[in-house]
Amino acid sequence: MKLIENIAQLATCRAEGGQSEVHAVADAAMVWEGDTIRWVGPRRELPAEYQGAERLDAGGRLVVPGLVDCHTHLAFGGWRADEFTQRIEGAGYLEIARAGGGIARTVRLTREAGEEALYRRARAFVREMVALGVTTIECKSGYGLDREHELKLLRVYRRLAESEPVGIVPTFLGAHVVPPEYRERREAYVALLVDQLIPEVAARRLATYCDVFVEESAFSVEEGRRILLAGQAAGLASRLHADQLTSCGGAELAAEVGALSADHLEQVSDRGIAAMAESGVVAVSLPIASLYLGSTAMPARRLIGAGVGVAVATDFNPGSAPSYHLPFAMTLACTLQRMTPAESLKGATFFAAKALGLEQRVGSLEAGKAADIALMDAPDLQTWLYHLRPNACLLTVARGRIVWQAPDRRESGELA
Amino acid sequence: MKLIENIAQLATCRAEGGQSEVHAVADAAMVWEGDTIRWVGPRRELPAEYQGAERLDAGGRLVVPGLVDCHTHLAFGGWRADEFTQRIEGAGYLEIARAGGGIARTVRLTREAGEEALYRRARAFVREMVALGVTTIECKSGYGLDREHELKLLRVYRRLAESEPVGIVPTFLGAHVVPPEYRERREAYVALLVDQLIPEVAARRLATYCDVFVEESAFSVEEGRRILLAGQAAGLASRLHADQLTSCGGAELAAEVGALSADHLEQVSDRGIAAMAESGVVAVSLPIASLYLGSTAMPARRLIGAGVGVAVATDFNPGSAPSYHLPFAMTLACTLQRMTPAESLKGATFFAAKALGLEQRVGSLEAGKAADIALMDAPDLQTWLYHLRPNACLLTVARGRIVWQAPDRRESGELA
Numbered sequence: 001m002k003l004i005e006n007i008a009q010l011a012t013c014r015a016e017g018g019q020s021e022v023h024a025v026a027d028a029a030m031v032w033e034g035d036t037i038r039w040v041g042p043r044r045e046l047p048a049e050y051q052g053a054e055r056l057d058a059g060g061r062l063v064v065p066g067l068v069d070c071h072t073h074l075a076f077g078g079w080r081a082d083e084f085t086q087r088i089e090g091a092g093y094l095e096i097a098r099a100g101g102g103i104a105r106t107v108r109l110t111r112e113a114g115e116e117a118l119y120r121r122a123r124a125f126v127r128e129m130v131a132l133g134v135t136t137i138e139c140k141s142g143y144g145l146d147r148e149h150e151l152k153l154l155r156v157y158r159r160l161a162e163s164e165p166v167g168i169v170p171t172f173l174g175a176h177v178v179p180p181e182y183r184e185r186r187e188a189y190v191a192l193l194v195d196q197l198i199p200e201v202a203a204r205r206l207a208t209y210c211d212v213f214v215e216e217s218a219f220s221v222e223e224g225r226r227i228l229l230a231g232q233a234a235g236l237a238s239r240l241h242a243d244q245l246t247s248c249g250g251a252e253l254a255a256e257v258g259a260l261s262a263d264h265l266e267q268v269s270d271r272g273i274a275a276m277a278e279s280g281v282v283a284v285s286l287p288i289a290s291l292y293l294g295s296t297a298m299p300a301r302r303l304i305g306a307g308v309g310v311a312v313a314t315d316f317n318p319g320s321a322p323s324y325h326l327p328f329a330m331t332l333a334c335t336l337q338r339m340t341p342a343e344s345l346k347g348a349t350f351f352a353a354k355a356l357g358l359e360q361r362v363g364s365l366e367a368g369k370a371a372d373i374a375l376m377d378a379p380d381l382q383t384w385l386y387h388l389r390p391n392a393c394l395l396t397v398a399r400g401r402i403v404w405q406a407p408d409r410r411e412s413g414e415l416a
Numbered sequence: 417m418k419l420i421e422n423i424a425q426l427a428t429c430r431a432e433g434g435q436s437e438v439h440a441v442a443d444a445a446m447v448w449e450g451d452t453i454r455w456v457g458p459r460r461e462l463p464a465e466y467q468g469a470e471r472l473d474a475g476g477r478l479v480v481p482g483l484v485d486c487h488t489h490l491a492f493g494g495w496r497a498d499e500f501t502q503r504i505e506g507a508g509y510l511e512i513a514r515a516g517g518g519i520a521r522t523v524r525l526t527r528e529a530g531e532e533a534l535y536r537r538a539r540a541f542v543r544e545m546v547a548l549g550v551t552t553i554e555c556k557s558g559y560g561l562d563r564e565h566e567l568k569l570l571r572v573y574r575r576l577a578e579s580e581p582v583g584i585v586p587t588f589l590g591a592h593v594v595p596p597e598y599r600e601r602r603e604a605y606v607a608l609l610v611d612q613l614i615p616e617v618a619a620r621r622l623a624t625y626c627d628v629f630v631e632e633s634a635f636s637v638e639e640g641r642r643i644l645l646a647g648q649a650a651g652l653a654s655r656l657h658a659d660q661l662t663s664c665g666g667a668e669l670a671a672e673v674g675a676l677s678a679d680h681l682e683q684v685s686d687r688g689i690a691a692m693a694e695s696g697v698v699a700v701s702l703p704i705a706s707l708y709l710g711s712t713a714m715p716a717r718r719l720i721g722a723g724v725g726v727a728v729a730t731d732f733n734p735g736s737a738p739s740y741h742l743p744f745a746m747t748l749a750c751t752l753q754r755m756t757p758a759e760s761l762k763g764a765t766f767f768a769a770k771a772l773g774l775e776q777r778v779g780s781l782e783a784g785k786a787a788d789i790a791l792m793d794a795p796d797l798q799t800w801l802y803h804l805r806p807n808a809c810l811l812t813v814a815r816g817r818i819v820w821q822a823p824d825r826r827e828s829g830e831l832a
Contacts, residue, residue, distance in 0.1 A: 081757075081798035088754050132806060288804075291751050323804035328744075335707050338504050341497075382497035388704075388739040390548060390807040407823060 002400070003053035004373070005029040005043050009380045010063040011342075012040060013349040014364040019304050022342045022381065030063065032371035035399035040365050056395075058375055062384055064345060065365050066135025066166075066372030066398060068352035069326050071263050071284050071313035073173075074139040075122040075156045077109030080318050084292070103143070103177050106318050110143035110153070119156045125316070126164050129324050131404045133374030133393040135166045136353070136362050138313075140211060142173030146181075147197060150174050154206035166398045167372075169356055172198065172207035172236065175227045177218050190223050194230040202234035209260070209356075210236035214243075214250040221249045228257045237357055243268045245295075255279035261311065261355035265298045266290065277307040282355040285339075285347065286315035287332035293320050300337035310339065311355045312347035331388050341385040371400040418816070419469035420789070421445040421459055425796045426479040427758075428456060429765040430780040435720050438758045438797065446479065448787035451815035456781050472811075474791055478800055480761060481781050482551025482582075482788030482814060484768035485742050487679050487700050487729035489589075490555040491538040491572045493525030496734050500708070519559070519593050522734050526559035526569070535572045541732070542580050545740050547820045549790030549809040551582045552769070552778050554729075556627060558589030562597075563613060566590050570622035582814045583788075585772055588614065588623035588652060591643045593634050606639050610646040618650035625676070625772075626652035630659075630666040637665045644673045653773055655700075659684045661711075671695035677727065677771035681714045682706065693723040698771040701755075701763065702731035703748035709736050716753035726755065727771045728763035747804050757801040787816040 010028035017023065029043040031050045039050060083091075083101050096102055110118070122139075129137060139157045144150035154170055161168035174193045182189035201207045210231025212224040218241075219227070228238040238257050242250025244264035251272025254262035262268075262276060263284035276283060285298040300310050312333045315321035323329075326348055333344040353363025362370050375395035378384035384392055396404035426444035433439065445459040447466045455466060499507075499517050512518055526534070538555075545553060555573045560566035570586055577584035590609045598605035617623045626647025628640040634657075635643070644654040654673050658666025660680035667688025670678035678684075678692060679700035692699060701714040716726050728749045731737035739745075742764055749760040769779025778786050791811035794800035800808055812820035 079799055079803065081796070081802040084750070084802040085756050085798055088750055088756050128806065294751065322802050325804060325806060328804070334500070334504055335710065340501050340504050380497070382501055383495055386497040386500040386738050387495065388741060388744070390544065390741060 001031060001033045001038070001050065001053040002056060003029060003031050003050060004056040004058055004063065006060055007058040007063045008060045010040065010365065011065070011345060011381055012365045013065050013346055014366050015350060015359065019310060019343045019346050019351070020340060022346055024381065028063065030365060030373070032400050035371055037365060037367055037369050037371050039367055060379065061394070062376040062378045062380055063365070064133070064374050064376060064381070065349040065363055066374050066396065067133050067326050067348050068136040068356065068363050069129065069134050069313050069316070069324070070138045070261070070311050070352040070355040071286060071315050072137060072139055072324065073142060073315070073317035074125060074137065075118045075153050076106050076143045076318050077113035077118065078106060078318065079322070080105060083319065084322070103319065104180055106143050107145050107179065111149045115152050115156060118153070119159050122156055122160060123164065125324055126160060126166065126168070129326070130166055130396050130398070131393060132325060132327055132391055133376065133396050134326055135372040135374070135396065135398040136169065136356070136358065137166065138169050138171055138356055140171040140173040141207070142176030142211070145174065145176065145179035150197060151201070151206065154201060158206060165401055165403045167362065169358070170207045171209040171211045171239065172201045172231070173211040173213070174198070175212040175219050175224070177213065190226060193227055198227070198230045198234050198236065202236055207236055209239050211239045211241065213241040214248060214253060215241065216246055216248060221253050224250070224253055225257065228259065232257070239263065239355070243272060247272070251276050254281045260357050263313070264289070265303070266296050268299065268303070273303055273306045273308060282309045282311050282351055284311045284313050284355050285333055285337055286313055286321060287336045288321040288323050288329050289315045290336055291332055292322070297336040300333065300339050304343065309351040309354060310343070310347050311351040312344055313352060327385070327392065328388065331385050334385060341382045344385060345381055371397055373397040417447060417449045417454070417466065417469040418472060419445060419447050419466060420472040420474055420479065422476055423474040423479045424476045426456065426781065427481070427761060427797055428781045429481050429762055430782050431766060431775065435726060435759045435762050435767070436756060438761055440797065444479065446781060446789070448816050451787055453781060453783050453785050453787050455783055476795065477810070478792040478794045478796055479781070480549070480790050480792060480797070481765040481779055482790050482812065483549050483742050483764050484552040484772065484779050485545065485550050485729050485732070485740070486554045486677070486727050486768040486771040487702060487731050488553060488555055488740065489558060489731070489733035490541060490553065491534045491569050492522050492559045492734050493529035493534065494522060494734065495738070496521060499735065500738070519735065520596055522559050523561050523595060527565045531568050531572060534569070535575050538572055538576060539580065541740055542576060542582065542584070545742070546582055546812050546814070547809060548741060548743055548807055549792065549812050550742055551788040551790070551812065551814040552585065552772070552774065553582065554585050554587055554772055556587040556589040557623070558592030558627070561590065561592065561595035566613060567617070567622065570617060574622060581817055581819045583778065585774070586623045587625040587627045587655065588617045588647070589627040589629070590614070591628040591635050591640070593629065606642060609643055614643070614646045614650050614652065618652055623652055625655050627655045627657065629657040630664060630669060631657065632662055632664060637669050640666070640669055641673065644675065648673070655679065655771070659688060663688070667692050670697045676773050679729070680705070681719070682712050684715065684719070689719055689722045689724060698725045698727050698767055700727045700729050700771050701749055701753055702729055702737065702745070703752045704737040704739050704745050705731045706752055707748055708738070713752040716749065716755050720759065725767040725770060726759070726763050727767040728755070728760055729768060743801070743808065744804065747801050750801060757798045760801060761797055787813055789813040
């Protein structure tokens with residue numbers, strides 16, 4: 001049994017109260033046993049039965065639920081840094097694609113990469129994410145785009161789930177774009193996904209979710225519907241890349257098929273927002289991509305106003321969002337999407353967990369839930385997300401185990 | 417004598433070639449002795465006389481000049497995180513100021529803070545900055561706004577310059593805003609600055625520069641001119657906060673008085689740009705403030721196009737730019753100001769040094785200059801600034817001494 005105490009502020013982030021209510025407890029304590037939380041509350045109310053637990057001192061700092069990154073493309077070959085420079089110099093998406101760049105380039109590099117190399121690289125990313133306080137990571141395939149290489153990516157995620165002490169939840173995104181070799185026969189690619197790959201991925205238990213990029217340059221609403229329903233038939237819950245570049249009905253489709261989440265939504269329509277609210281679909285905002293693409297941010301205020309829960313994730317990928325820094329994405333959600341720090345935190349914890357259908361287990365600090373905890377070097381939530389630092393996380397606990405501890409020298413060490 | 421080798425890319429950032437030319441050397445090596453660089457070049461050309469030097473292995477990574485943060489408000493009391501939330505919720509600058517917030521609040525908290533506490537806190541910030549690869553830091557007063565507390569801040573900087581192994585260069589910013597107690601008699605405050613504080617600060621050698629915030633809400637062009645000329649008469653070089661919120665002639669004044677730099681410039685006029693180009697004034701861009709205020713970014717492309725050198729700095733302060741993460745500011749200069757990674761690096765090295773009048777000593781890797789070096793965990797400059805990480809810096813050398821070394825576990829350790 002373990003007890004963490006001397007917590008200046010603990011944000012439980014439990015469901016009640018919606019986006020802006022993080023249920024902050026001052027001078028808090030928390031007890032866990034094995035991988036499960038036993039008790040959370042004001043320190044003065046600590047039940048006698050827990051007084052003997054092994055004690056950790058939070059040093060008068062902030063404790064939040066282990067963060068949930070509910071949208072990443074974690075395993076891929078190569079980088080595309082030169083395209084970053086080309087975009088700054090004015091090159092358009094199509095121009096870069098015509099020169100062999102864009103997603104197709106990452107597909108090429110990912111197909112060339114060995115499974116072991118992809119695993120080691122993704123593992124290094126995971127470890128850096130854990131040091132930031134992240135304890136659950138959704139990971140998409142989608143840079144293989146054929147049987148061999150999609151399965152290779154999903155096996156990398158399975159291996160990570162086994163080797164790393166945090167939650168790794170895999171998504172099959174065979175429907176990322178139509179691969180080059182199917183450009184003239186896209187129907188055959190959709191058929192490959194629906195008839196072969198989705199059933200095989202599900203049968204091998206290599207994915208929990210099925211995702212589709214619904215966009216003019218990727219898959220139509222009709223194709224998306226077919227793919228997502230095939231996923232559901234095989235037991236894979238639905239999620240979508242929706243309305244990123246154009247308002248093309250992705251949000252409406254998410255609501256129609258009962259998807260867990262619709263992600264991006266920079267161009268979502270009012271009708272799409274209403275449909276999502278009605279169906280309880282979570283909107284996943286990806287502000288790092290908005291920053292890197294110089295595009296409009298997701299209209300988070302309109303979504304929240306309509307009653308849609310908004311998650312915040314990194315979208316980590318080698319093109320439009322080359323950063324896995326989730327607290328940085330959370331600060332960007334404040335500056336670019338006008339979400340308050342409380343709304344942003346609830347978005348990277350409870351609503352991110354809900355976007356994964358895991359809210360019964362992770363994303364909030366409550367008795368009975370997973371002991372996933374991050375200790376931040378800040379006196380409170382507002383200060384943490386406003387004072388953007390390289391890394392404010394001092395301690396990460398995943399499933400009850402300490403999986404990251406910062407070196408000693410930290411700002412607050414000097415702040416007494 | 418020390419030698420660093422196995423450098424995949426070394427960007428010397430020397431003056432020639434302007435903003436976009438960083439003079440990258442592939443498979444480079446560098447030699448220094450004491451605090452001074454002796455030789456830089458391709459490894460195969462290393463002169464025989466240096467073969468016996470003590471060797472450091474860069475591991476096939478990127479070496480850049482120690483970064484120069486040429487605009488910070490490093491020492492202050494308190495934070496203003498609640499105002500961050502209030503701004504997100506729609507509160508305006510004036511509304512926050514009327515409620516006792518804004519700069520006036522930091523002035524109150526800074527006056528209340530003891531010198532020792534301010535020193536320890538600023539020292540902690542400096543050490544985190546050094547871990548990011550920063551080796552020269554400009555530090556402004558301006559939250560004291562009376563004799564006692566302005567001198568207190570400048571003494572904090574003097575003490576930092578003595579205790580910390582990096583360059584700390586102080587700026588007197590008594591003309592930050594008119595303090596509350598002078599609101600009805602601003603002329604008396606300007607007279608205090610010009611007749612008493614500037615001469616005293618200069619006589620005590622507590623500052624190198626004199627800065628003025630030229631803005632409708634702060635000081636007029638006429639007041640700014642008087643203050644800057646008084647500074648010059650006392651031996652303090654000029655720098656300005658110019659054209660941040662309104663285009664009010666700050667850039668033109670900077671050119672007229674021969675200032676080293678004009679900073680902010682979000683609203684700079686074409687006339688101001690032409691005048692700066694003519695006079696060789698460096699434009700200091702502060703993209704973190706643009707992000708946090710949701711304002712237009714400095715028109716870097718127009719400035720560079722006109723031949724003005726553009727520096728990149730953090731503007732670290734507790735209101736509009738609560739981050740000292742200079743590499744993050746450099747990435748924002750790319751995304752928000754459309755500067756290429758090369759232009760951004762030259763902005764945080766050579767042009768930042770020029771903005772401080774220190775380009776003969778720091779800001780580039782050349783024989784005879786200070787051995788200020790940062791080793792980044794990236795194969796090249798583009799990848800470093802595009803793949804935004806908590807901290808990519810593995811090693812910081814300042815004046816020839818290793819002042820920061822990262823713990824072992826880093827991405828590239830896994831990338832072999």
